[in-house]
Amino acid sequence: MMVMDLAQYQLGTSLQVPRGAHLFRTQDEVCGDLHFVRSGHLKLYQPCGDGVNRIIDFVRPGDWMGIDTIGEQQRHASALALTDCLIDVVQYRQLAELMDEEPYSCDLFSAMLSREIDRQQLAAAILRSAGACQRIVMFLLQRAGPAPQAPSPEMHSPLPMSRQDISDYLGLTPATVSRTLSALKRNGWISLGQRGFVVLSRSALEQVAAGAPANIIQHAA
Amino acid sequence: MMVMDLAQYQLGTSLQVPRGAHLFRTQDEVCGDLHFVRSGHLKLYQPCGDGVNRIIDFVRPGDWMGIDTIGEQQRHASALALTDCLIDVVQYRQLAELMDEEPYSCDLFSAMLSREIDRQQLAAAILRSAGACQRIVMFLLQRAGPAPQAPSPEMHSPLPMSRQDISDYLGLTPATVSRTLSALKRNGWISLGQRGFVVLSRSALEQVAAGAPANIIQHAA
DNA sequence: CGGGCCCTTGATATGAGTCAAGGGTGGTGG
DNA sequence: CCACCACCCTTGACTCATATCAAGGGCCCG
CATH class of the missing domain: 1.10.10.10 (Winged helix-like DNA-binding domain superfamily/Winged helix DNA-binding domain)
Structure with missing residues (x-):
């Protein structure tokens, strides 16, 4: 059977995050990992001065997080669990190795990032009009x-x-x-x-x- | 010396697009190619019914286009040259092969897509606030x-x-x-x-x- | 049972949109 | 080379949607 999603490769380790807890914060430095949401809901936001928070996105089961900071030194957003969550933590290095061995996974990953760009463009278009x-x-x-x-x-x-x-x-x-x-x-x-x-x-x-x-x-x- | 940008790999073929001409249109089917802008300016837009056009983005020398439709069947936007342009046309397959041979180029490509996601998120945040x-x-x-x-x-x-x-x-x-x-x-x-x-x-x-x-x-x- | 926080709803203010007219610019044809 | 024309840009007066300010109510948690 065709592998349809990178999550099916069973990479990474599991992590539970209770409601109200942070999965990561803006100031966190380590960025070598991606997160896949198995269950639960989170919000991505930027604390921007004062008490004002800019919501970047809401994240649902089946979504990936952290694909906006590949190769970066610092997170661009904080992730807060809105409900109890079950998260897969995947090192980008692991993915890179997988892509090295199996070219098809490289296409999957490119397509995933590509779709995310398109989603954000659509969101921006809605906000504009x-x-x-x-x-x-x-x-x-x-x-x-x-x-x-x-x-x-x-x-x-x-x-x-x-x-x-x-x-x-x-x-x-x-x-x-x-x-x-x-x-x-x-x-x-x-x-x-x-x-x-x-x-x-x-x-x-x-x-x-x-x-x-x-x-x-x-x-x- | 370190290769800092995929464009330096000298992939693809050159193409001139005069001011006012389309590089591609929404209805075009072929999507196996990416475009790198060597010189000139373009706009990406979606003709959405009536005469109303939604501007998706302005593209400048050094920018890539088409990274929002990797693995898709159809373009999501039209690209119109605002000035005379010089474009490199790069097949995604070429890039995939390159990434297969040279893992580092894979990181470059991932990072490029990642930065684009971040750019779009920032644009959306600006429109919101x-x-x-x-x-x-x-x-x-x-x-x-x-x-x-x-x-x-x-x-x-x-x-x-x-x-x-x-x-x-x-x-x-x-x-x-x-x-x-x-x-x-x-x-x-x-x-x-x-x-x-x-x-x-x-x-x-x-x-x-x-x-x-x-x-x-x-x-x- | 009590308290705080968020949600709802109202009255008012204001920033941006709409409608419309005039003027400048670039392009075309004589 | 010049004149004409169309299109876009600018500016004004007015309207309207949404923000703001503020008060009351309900839900959840302690």
């Missing part, structure tokens, strides 16, 4: 994943991060995020808990994400 | 390059793209870009031509970029 409502709906759809098969209902999707984190990530304020989520709920398009949500009308959300006029959203009566 | 004036000043400083040695004056930096392109890239409107540039000029911080500019007070610009209150900018008298 989309308004608040559109950003939030895109964020929700991304977290909800692809549509389930016809008869099955939409699943509950976790939102392990705070509203503050969401707003930082989307370039908005907590107030705007809260307002918009409330409006989406009022319209019956999502159901909303403190740390999760359920898509109720995927088609409506997809229309907003596609750029449909968001005037649909009204202030609370 | 910075206001119009801050974005424009950061853009100018980035294009002006690092400060020259003490006695030498600031160099003239080219702006080969239209105001429309700049505004798309920064997530603003042409009107706002024009207004802000005019204000910077009025303050004596830059001198401004149609297709270029000169930094007159780097310290002032750096303060704004660092987040200094941008109220310094007033409406035209």
